Amino acid sequence: MKALTILGLVAVATSNQIKFYNNCRYKVWPGILGNSGKEHPEGGGFALDARQTKIVTVANDWAGKIWPRTHCDSSGHCQTGDCGNKIQCNGSVGAQPISTLEFTLAGGLGLDFYDINLVEGFNVPVKIEPTDGFHKRNGDRRSCTPVGCRSDLNSNPFLSNFRYRSLCLNTICPKQLAVKFGRSTIGCMSACNKFKTDLYCCRGNHSNPSTCNSSKWPINYPGIFERACPTAYSYPFHDRQNTYSCRGDPIVNYRIIFCP
Numbered sequence: 001m002k003a004l005t006i007l008g009l010v011a012v013a014t015s016n017q018i019k020f021y022n023n024c025r026y027k028v029w030p031g032i033l034g035n036s037g038k039e040h041p042e043g044g045g046f047a048l049d050a051r052q053t054k055i056v057t058v059a060n061d062w063a064g065k066i067w068p069r070t071h072c073d074s075s076g077h078c079q080t081g082d083c084g085n086k087i088q089c090n091g092s093v094g095a096q097p098i099s100t101l102e103f104t105l106a107g108g109l110g111l112d113f114y115d116i117n118l119v120e121g122f123n124v125p126v127k128i129e130p131t132d133g134f135h136k137r138n139g140d141r142r143s144c145t146p147v148g149c150r151s152d153l154n155s156n157p158f159l160s161n162f163r164y165r166s167l168c169l170n171t172i173c174p175k176q177l178a179v180k181f182g183r184s185t186i187g188c189m190s191a192c193n194k195f196k197t198d199l200y201c202c203r204g205n206h207s208n209p210s211t212c213n214s215s216k217w218p219i220n221y222p223g224i225f226e227r228a229c230p231t232a233y234s235y236p237f238h239d240r241q242n243t244y245s246c247r248g249d250p251i252v253n254y255r256i257i258f259c260p
């Protein structure tokens with residue numbers, strides 16, 4: 001019995017809990033992709049009803065990405081974030097546009113790193129929040145700080161009544177980047193994914209921080225994302241100022257909230 005107790009404590013100490021909250025008024029299907037050599041928890045995806053929660057356990061050195069999928073049918077095909085017509089993505093990545101949450105647990109200097117990536121676009125408001133088991137470093141604003149994209153880029157900023165959002169054609173998302181499902185905007189593409197140019201994708205002559213500067217673009221599309229979601233990063237190299245870290249004590253548990 002004592003040996004079993006010790007094994008149980010070891011298992012707890014070597015794993016992190018990620019608790020998913022779906023605060024949306026609609027169903028969300030989280031997709032999960034482990035980085036190379038890392039597991040795909042829950043087979044890479046599951047369904048989460050409105051107002052439902054679910055705890056997922058990952059290894060304390062797990063690294064990967066999580067994204068919400070929406071408007072999925074019984075065959076597993078989703079209008080946003082689809083990973084090949086299946087609920088359990090099992091190693092397949094989600095189709096853009098998606099709001100992407102990235103984690104590297106027990107990375108450099110033993111720190112956890114996490115961020116919200118809008119380089120791949122946007123489909124659902126999201127938030128990452130360390131909940132317990134961490135040591136916050138004094139004076140470091142990025143230490144164990146909750147980060148989120150609370151604004152719904154698919155909605156009209158002047159229209160707060162949810163009943164009418166789907167009828168409104170003017171959204172925070174520029175019309176050039178909007179993805180439609182019927183009359184509703186259900187996603188907002190990044191400029192790179194939409195136009196596929198070296199300038200907007202920070203490739204070729206624009207592949208370094210000095211030449212990849214969205215303020216000098218013909219249209220500063222990332223600026224729209226940044227104003228709506230200031231703690232997310234919206235184009236390559238922007239992640240340097242919007243990546244956050246947390247030191248475990250001994251490990252950190254996290255909360256992921258859709259529609260915070």
